[in-house]
Amino acid sequence: MLHTYRNERSYPFCPGCGHGLILNHLDAALGKLDLDPKRVVIVTDIGCQGLGDQYFTTNAFHGLHGRSIAYATGIKLADPDLKVIVLIGDGGTGIGGAHLLNAARRNIGLTVLVFDNFNFGMTGGEHSVTTPPGGITATTRGGNLERPLDLCATVSVNGASLAWRGTAFDKDLPEVIVRAVRSDGFALLDIWELCTAYYVPNNEFSRRSLETTREALGMQAGVLHREERPEYARALRDAGARASSGAREKPLQPRPLPAQFTSTLDREFRLVIAGSAGGKVRSTARIVGEAGILSGLWAAQQDDYPVTVQTGHSISEVILSPREILFTGVTRPDALVLVSEDGCRMAGRYLRTLTAESSLFITPELAGLETPARKVVFDLEAAGIKGSKKNLGLLMVSAALRKLNLFPMEACEEAIRRGSRGTIADENLAVLAASAMLP
Amino acid sequence: MREFIDGATAIARGALDAGCTFFAGYPISPATPLLLHMIRELPKCGGVAIQAEDEIASISMCIGAAMTGARALTATSGPGISLYSENIGLAIMGEVPLVIVDAQRMGPATGGATTPGQGDVQFVRWGTSGGYPIIALAPGNVAECYSLTRRAFDLAERFRVPVFLLTDKEMFLSMSTVDLASYEQVEVRPRGLAQALPSDTPGLRAEESFLPYRFDPLDAPPAFSPYGGEHIMRFTGSSHDEHGMLTKDPVKVGRLNEHLRCKIEDHRDEIEAATFDLQEGAHTLFVSYGITSRAMAEAAKTARDAGHAVSALTVQSLWPVPEDAIINALCGPSCHTIIRRVVVAELNLGDFRREAERVIYDWAAHAYRTPPQIVGINRVDGELITPVQFLEQMV
Numbered sequence: 001m002l003h004t005y006r007n008e009r010s011y012p013f014c015p016g017c018g019h020g021l022i023l024n025h026l027d028a029a030l031g032k033l034d035l036d037p038k039r040v041v042i043v044t045d046i047g048c049q050g051l052g053d054q055y056f057t058t059n060a061f062h063g064l065h066g067r068s069i070a071y072a073t074g075i076k077l078a079d080p081d082l083k084v085i086v087l088i089g090d091g092g093t094g095i096g097g098a099h100l101l102n103a104a105r106r107n108i109g110l111t112v113l114v115f116d117n118f119n120f121g122m123t124g125g126e127h128s129v130t131t132p133p134g135g136i137t138a139t140t141r142g143g144n145l146e147r148p149l150d151l152c153a154t155v156s157v158n159g160a161s162l163a164w165r166g167t168a169f170d171k172d173l174p175e176v177i178v179r180a181v182r183s184d185g186f187a188l189l190d191i192w193e194l195c196t197a198y199y200v201p202n203n204e205f206s207r208r209s210l211e212t213t214r215e216a217l218g219m220q221a222g223v224l225h226r227e228e229r230p231e232y233a234r235a236l237r238d239a240g241a242r243a244s245s246g247a248r249e250k251p252l253q254p255r256p257l258p259a260q261f262t263s264t265l266d267r268e269f270r271l272v273i274a275g276s277a278g279g280k281v282r283s284t285a286r287i288v289g290e291a292g293i294l295s296g297l298w299a300a301q302q303d304d305y306p307v308t309v310q311t312g313h314s315i316s317e318v319i320l321s322p323r324e325i326l327f328t329g330v331t332r333p334d335a336l337v338l339v340s341e342d343g344c345r346m347a348g349r350y351l352r353t354l355t356a357e358s359s360l361f362i363t364p365e366l367a368g369l370e371t372p373a374r375k376v377v378f379d380l381e382a383a384g385i386k387g388s389k390k391n392l393g394l395l396m397v398s399a400a401l402r403k404l405n406l407f408p409m410e411a412c413e414e415a416i417r418r419g420s421r422g423t424i425a426d427e428n429l430a431v432l433a434a435s436a437m438l439p
Numbered sequence: 440m441r442e443f444i445d446g447a448t449a450i451a452r453g454a455l456d457a458g459c460t461f462f463a464g465y466p467i468s469p470a471t472p473l474l475l476h477m478i479r480e481l482p483k484c485g486g487v488a489i490q491a492e493d494e495i496a497s498i499s500m501c502i503g504a505a506m507t508g509a510r511a512l513t514a515t516s517g518p519g520i521s522l523y524s525e526n527i528g529l530a531i532m533g534e535v536p537l538v539i540v541d542a543q544r545m546g547p548a549t550g551g552a553t554t555p556g557q558g559d560v561q562f563v564r565w566g567t568s569g570g571y572p573i574i575a576l577a578p579g580n581v582a583e584c585y586s587l588t589r590r591a592f593d594l595a596e597r598f599r600v601p602v603f604l605l606t607d608k609e610m611f612l613s614m615s616t617v618d619l620a621s622y623e624q625v626e627v628r629p630r631g632l633a634q635a636l637p638s639d640t641p642g643l644r645a646e647e648s649f650l651p652y653r654f655d656p657l658d659a660p661p662a663f664s665p666y667g668g669e670h671i672m673r674f675t676g677s678s679h680d681e682h683g684m685l686t687k688d689p690v691k692v693g694r695l696n697e698h699l700r701c702k703i704e705d706h707r708d709e710i711e712a713a714t715f716d717l718q719e720g721a722h723t724l725f726v727s728y729g730i731t732s733r734a735m736a737e738a739a740k741t742a743r744d745a746g747h748a749v750s751a752l753t754v755q756s757l758w759p760v761p762e763d764a765i766i767n768a769l770c771g772p773s774c775h776t777i778i779r780r781v782v783v784a785e786l787n788l789g790d791f792r793r794e795a796e797r798v799i800y801d802w803a804a805h806a807y808r809t810p811p812q813i814v815g816i817n818r819v820d821g822e823l824i825t826p827v828q829f830l831e832q833m834v
Contacts, residue, residue, distance in 0.1 A: 007644065008645075037646065037671060038667065038671060039667060041667075043503075051685070054684055057645070057646035057671065059666050059667075059672050059673070060673045060675075061503065061506065061673075061674045062673075062676060062677060062685075063529060063674075063676055064499075064525055064526060067495065067496075067526070070495065070496040071499050071500070073496070074461070074463065074499060074500035074501060074502060074503025074504040074505075075506070075507045075666055077487050077500065077504060078487065078503070078507035078508065079507050079666065079667045082507070082667050098495075099492065099495075099499075101492075236489065237487065240481075240483075240488075243483070244482050244483035250455070250483075251455065251480035251483050252451055252455060252476065252480055254440075254442045254452075255442055256442055257440070257441055257442060257443060259441075286443065286614065289443050289614055289616075293443055298441070299615075300615050300616065301613060301614035302609060302613040303612065303613070305553065306553070307552050324616075325616070326734070326737035326740065326826075327733050327734040327736075327825070328609065328613055328615070328823075329734070329822075
């Protein structure tokens with residue numbers, strides 16, 4: 001057992017400041033825990049207490065104001081067996097409030113010691129989230145009007161394993177720290193103390209005031225919360241291991257598309273599919289692209305849709321070419337398939353560029369559309385095809401491909417089989433077959 | 440053999456193949472697909488992926504994990520880079536190997552969440568206080584999304600610095616055909632690990648068996664030891680001495696900050712990268728990067744098919760700026776300076792043109808030469824720059 005985890009350096013704190021007391025308690029606790037200093041990381045951020053890591057012989061991480069809990073989370077996630085101890089000020093718990101809340105919710109195995117002296121001691125005594133009502137600080141000169149944050153209650157209702165409130169003068173603090181470090185989950189100790197540079201002189205505050213202030217606020221002292229929940233860093237790894245136990249191969253490896261069909265296409269061909277969100281526009285475009293590659297072509301696909309994904313338009317541009325495609329923008333389509341009104345509304349930019357050489361594939365409702373392009377009207381009713389709206393895009397594009405003759409339809413079948421499984425593939429293959437019935 | 444793939448998947452695969460073991464991110468268009476890939480796939484490789492509570496936590500967790508030995512990756516878009524800003528500085532100061540993917544979207548502010556942009560070029564370079572160098576790579580096609588991700592990890596590990604991979608909504612989400620042979624298998628060399636120093640090493644503290652911030656020579660990244668490893672490790676974002684203890688000693692602070700500069704700047708030749716497509720007799724040099732370089736390549740082909748000579752330079756390392764490559768491109772394949780106009784095309788107000796102007800005017804001044812005209816093609820309406828726009832700018 002090591003006698004001390006303190007190094008030879010002396011603390012830099014003001015006379016009467018509570019920080020040194022708390023750090024001594026931490027040293028005593030580490031001694032009782034008898035941990036390998038290489039397995040302990042003390043994480044600090046900004047504020048006088050943030051200097052604290054420099055006085056210990058353990059590992060240390062000194063980061064940005066209020067972020068120590070987030071760094072500590074990264075350290076613990078990377079090595080769940082490390083003992084990670086966060087030293088944070090009341091200021092840090094304010095600016096880093098989101099990290100505090102979420103660390104508690106996760107119940108990640110950190111021990112957080114809050115050096116709570118009700119103000120910012122390093123920058124000149126400004127108020128913090130824990131300044132008591134009426135407290136005089138550099139930024140609350142007429143007395144603090146904001147309700148102090150109850151740190152223990154906050155982490156308790158949000159899933160922490162352990163919450164304790166006390167003062168730097170409490171003789172049992174080393175025992176409490178030992179208990180917190182030994183507990184697996186998220187533990188927060190709200191340690192009230194004196195800032196003799198600012199809060200004490202500005203408020204005639206004293207050791208006795210720590211108790212009277214707490215009582216006036218109706219806050220309790222001691223262990224206020226205890227809860228058994230799985231520790232997050234290990235739970236996340238366990239969940240990952242479970243999810244990957246059935247994994248057969250290295251993930252995300254290439255899915256090669258061999259050129260098993262042939263195409264007579266001798267120039268770049270641009271197809272635009274304009275439909276609605278939820279109408280399988282993008283997956284249809286992907287089938288076309290993959291069928292092209294299966295036919296020895298190069299393909300590119302670019303999609304446009306609003307930020308809300310289940311409403312409004314969905315437009316896919318597909319380029320097919322016998323050579324590598326460099327620029328992927330489509331300014332003038334060779335073929336335009338208008339699947340829905342949503343798509344039609346957004347397709348003006350393409351419609352305007354159509355010439356007598358272009359093909360326009362539409363449903364009877366749009367038969368009146370004026371365009372120099374060759375119009376092909378797909379009349380589903382006349383062809384006796386009944387199908388869901390969601391498959392209309394694939395149906396029209398399949399029928400269009402039959403007319404455009406870019407590659408054999410078997411390439412589309414192969415693309416569907418390779419790209420999806422089970423009922424989705426069956427449904428798409430049925431739609432592809434039905435498209436032959438359109439005149 | 441070819442495959443049909445988007446940039447996000449290529450980057451995710453590149454990261455996994457680079458040995459990435461940690462990912463933290465927060466959902467944002469258009470970067471979210473990388474978060475989803477990593478959440479789904481990283482556990483299968485024994486790594487850890489998490490959706491953090493915000494972008495500040497994302498990069499903070501990555502920094503903590505990286506110093507615990509992980510190869511860490513995060514991904515966001517411009518608004519998220521804003522929130523990364525302070526921690527980018529921490530990663531520079533603490534010398535953290537970290538890869539940051541920026542799937543750029545059109546700004547400012549929320550801008551166009553599903554619209555491509557290239558407006559973060561200067562932002563990532565100067566996005567944190569102090570002005571210290573970072574590295575930023577820009578893949579020019581989907582195959583490079585894979586290989587430059589691997590290279591980003593290699594550079595991050597070697598130089599212990601944040602490395603940005605700058606891409607955009609179209610490159611990230613659009614599907615391309617990639618010949619599997621074009622995926623370059625870039626080696627990722629691990630960061631140098633610390634050896635125990637002799638216990639009688641002068642200045643060594645009692646608890647120390649190595650010095651976490653000793654630079655020997657000054658331009659070399661310090662040796663690394665992870666938390667939980669063989670040595671006691673100190674990390675700090677404050678000005679520090681070789682022990683990682685805070686210091687205001689001007690000699691030590693000056694040395695530290697010079698180290699942070701020269702470990703990148705003195706190794707520019709190992710980092711700078713560009714792709715040349717030069718032609719004898721060209722009077723016009725196109726310069727571009729990322730998605731815009733696709734239109735540039737198409738324009739060059741069209742011009743040459745019509746019998747017009749043109750040169751093109753695709754910038755792969757935006758930071759450091761490939762200065763020699765730009766000058767070499769000006770001089771043409773056989774070093775006759777005949778370029779009369781340089782056309783810098785980008786989806787922003789001229790982020791990289793500033794750099795091209797700086798490099799070219801500086802060269803011209805020193806060489807007593809008349810610099811070529813430098814013009815920009817700049818588009819910020821959410822549409823891609825077209826090949827025709829390039830052709831219109833030819834001499």
